[in-house]
Amino acid sequence: xxxxxxxxxxxxxxxxxxxxxxxxxxxxxxxxxxxxxxxxxxxxxxxxxxxxxxxxxxxxxxxxxxxxxxxxxxxxxxxxxxxxxxxxxxxxxxxxxxxxxxxxxxxxxxxxxxxxxxxxxxxxxxxxxxxxxxxxxxxxxxxxxxxxxxxxxxxxxxxxxxxxxxxxxxxxx
Amino acid sequence: xxxxxxxxxxxxxxxxxxxxxxxxxxxxxxxxxxxxxxxxxxxxxxxxxxxxxxxxxxxxxxxxxxxxxxxxxxxxxxxxxxxxxxxxxxxxxxxxxxxxxxxxxxxxxxxxxxxxxxxxxxxxxxxxxxxxxxxxxxxxxxxxxxxxxxxxxxxxxxxxxxxxxxxxxxxxxxxxxxxxxxxxxxxxxxxxxxxxxxxxxxxxxxxxxxxxxxxxxxxxxxxxxxxxxxxxxxxxxxxxxxxxx
Ligand code: SF4
Ligand code: SF4
Numbered sequence: 001x002x003x004x005x006x007x008x009x010x011x012x013x014x015x016x017x018x019x020x021x022x023x024x025x026x027x028x029x030x031x032x033x034x035x036x037x038x039x040x041x042x043x044x045x046x047x048x049x050x051x052x053x054x055x056x057x058x059x060x061x062x063x064x065x066x067x068x069x070x071x072x073x074x075x076x077x078x079x080x081x082x083x084x085x086x087x088x089x090x091x092x093x094x095x096x097x098x099x100x101x102x103x104x105x106x107x108x109x110x111x112x113x114x115x116x117x118x119x120x121x122x123x124x125x126x127x128x129x130x131x132x133x134x135x136x137x138x139x140x141x142x143x144x145x146x147x148x149x150x151x152x153x154x155x156x157x158x159x160x161x162x163x164x165x166x167x168x169x170x171x172x173x
Numbered sequence: 174x175x176x177x178x179x180x181x182x183x184x185x186x187x188x189x190x191x192x193x194x195x196x197x198x199x200x201x202x203x204x205x206x207x208x209x210x211x212x213x214x215x216x217x218x219x220x221x222x223x224x225x226x227x228x229x230x231x232x233x234x235x236x237x238x239x240x241x242x243x244x245x246x247x248x249x250x251x252x253x254x255x256x257x258x259x260x261x262x263x264x265x266x267x268x269x270x271x272x273x274x275x276x277x278x279x280x281x282x283x284x285x286x287x288x289x290x291x292x293x294x295x296x297x298x299x300x301x302x303x304x305x306x307x308x309x310x311x312x313x314x315x316x317x318x319x320x321x322x323x324x325x326x327x328x329x330x331x332x333x334x335x336x337x338x339x340x341x342x343x344x345x346x347x348x349x350x351x352x353x354x355x356x357x358x359x360x361x362x363x364x365x366x367x368x369x370x371x372x373x374x375x376x377x378x379x380x381x382x383x384x385x386x387x388x389x390x391x392x393x394x395x396x397x398x399x400x401x402x403x404x405x406x407x408x409x410x411x412x413x414x415x416x417x418x
Contacts, residue, residue, distance in 0.1 A: 014355040018367030043363055045371075046216055047355035048320030051329065060321070068220040076221075079362045083217045087229075092212040093182035102362075113361060116400040134211040134232075137278040141228045144277045 002055045003028045009050035009059045015043050024050060024059045031062060041066035042077055078105035090131050091138040097129035176205045176294070177237040179255070181248035182212050183392040190392055190409035194247045194291050197411045200418075201298045205245065208236050213254035224274075230258030231271045235282040243287040245294050247411075249317035249391045253324050255288040290318060291411065292335060292390055293326055299341040304417040311349040311384035312336045312410075313375065315394040319353055329353075335410070339388060342414060351378035358397035372401040380405055388413050 009024040016022045022040050030036040041063045050059040070076070082101035083093065090097055102108075176198070184191040198205045210233045212218075219226040233255060237244045246252050262268050263284055272281050295302075312335040319325040319332055327334040332353060336346045357364075357371025376398060379387045386406040389395040398407045408416075 014357060014371060015360070015364075015367070018357065018360070018370055019364060043360070043367075045355055045357060045359045047316040047359075049316070049355065051321050058321075064216060064220055068223075071221055077363075080217055080221065083215075084221045087212045087214065087218060095182075107362070113365070113400060116396075132211070133209045137232065137280075138211045138229065140278050141232065141274060142225055144274050145222065145224045145228060 003032055003053075003057045004055055005029060006054060009053055009057075012049040012052055014045040014047040014049055019043055024063075027066075028057060028059055028062060031066060032057075037066050037069055039070075041070070078102065078107050081105070082107075088139055088142045089135065090129065091135035092132045094129050094132070096127055100129065174204065175240065175242040176203060176245040176289075177210075177240060177242040178205050178207050179210050179213075179233065179244050179246035179248075179251055180207075181246055181251040181392065183248060183250075183396065189412050190247055190389075190395060193409060193411040193415045196415050197295060197302075198245070198291070200415075201295065201301060203294065203298075206240070206242070208240070210236060213251040215250055215254060219254070226254075227258055227261060227267075228271055228274045230255055231262055231268075231275055231282045232278070232280060234259055234262065234286045235275060235280045237286045238282060239280075243289065245289045245291055247291050247390075247392065247409075249290060249315065250393065252288060252290045253317050256324055259286060259288050290326055290390070292318075292338065295411070296334065296338040299338055302342040302414060302418075304343040304414060306344060306417040308344060308385045308413075308417070309347050309383060310339055310344045310413070311347050311379040311382055311387045312339055312352060313349065313379070313387050313389050313394060313398075314353045315389070315391045316353070316355050318390060335388075335390065339410065344388075344413075347382040347384045349379060349382050349384065351375045354378075356394045356397040358393040361397070368397065369401050372397045373403065376401060376403045376405055376407070386413065 005025055007025045010016050013024050022043055027038050027040065044063040046060060048060050053059060079102060082098055082105060086093055086098045086101060178195060180191040211229055214226040214229045244255060262271065262282060268282060268284060275281055314332055314335055319327060319329045322329040340346055354375060355371060356375055357368040360368040380403065386408055387398065388408060388410040390410055395407060395409055
């Protein structure tokens, strides 16, 4: 395997710094050697500090791969689902719509975050959700790709292992 | 050069940054306009469905292309997503597939649109900007403007593009050890305590360095540092300039 367990990634890692259990070196070993996913991947800060890996393993990409695996299995954290659905419906991350979706999923924002938003934006912090001009086109793009994804599960565009081939990008996630 | 302005979703909570960036570019005589862009998707949509992520970014690129413009954004995350997509879309077969989807919304992307962060644009005009200020500034890069190195706008290990620019326009810069550390803003929802301790350590370091204020170039960094404020002023770099002209 490419990773030789030097620990450079862990030493530089933002998330390891604020969460004792978060150890990219160990996560690389377990995933790349044994294919073992770790829920901790959701706590990666996407800071790319681990680019210094002397073996160019790119732990930040491996973290993203693990998250994509979870999503494929349908194990999607509430905030990810709320984010994607907000973009799909509104064309952009309408904050009010996002916060409402989060609250519906039982996730309440940290009080200091809410206070800071209110302090900055005044009454506008309570603005009603508003679809941006591009919302229709964006929803359409989601629908077109999601439909062809469903089709691909039925027809021959499924490859030998039964995994969906990328429909558009030609580059696996 | 004609530029389409891409504020990005988090610019709404840092409206000051978007407004001042536009003001500064207009003042410098740059031909910049706003358009009907959608969210870049961020890594969240990319991990949810990479095809959708690519098509969303292709839509944005196609809008700039239609106007004969390149894209300028204030947000390092949008910069990174648009740029990554633009690189992928230089491949003709990828573009053909994506155009199959874009056709459903009446659009098409031919390729060749460049993506810039606003710092890359205004730094070319440094000689035309002169501020009247004695502020000692800590220039804060954060993460995504520098890393990963193949996308970043300067040397990830030892960047100087931001300080060099602010110095040229007339600010005094302090040596800021935390300049490319992470504010933890992306942990806002998943680990709020972790996020606060990261942001706080950035501001504590800025205080130690003797700075009067912190200049940011990322809306999420700006938002995060404001939440944990410790008395030191935090400003988007374009506001800092416009306020001191
Ligand atoms: S990208 Fe994730 S794994 Fe890599 S250093 Fe940052 S927080 Fe750690
Ligand atoms: S991923 Fe790279 S930096 Fe991390 S332990 Fe393995 S070889 Fe070292």
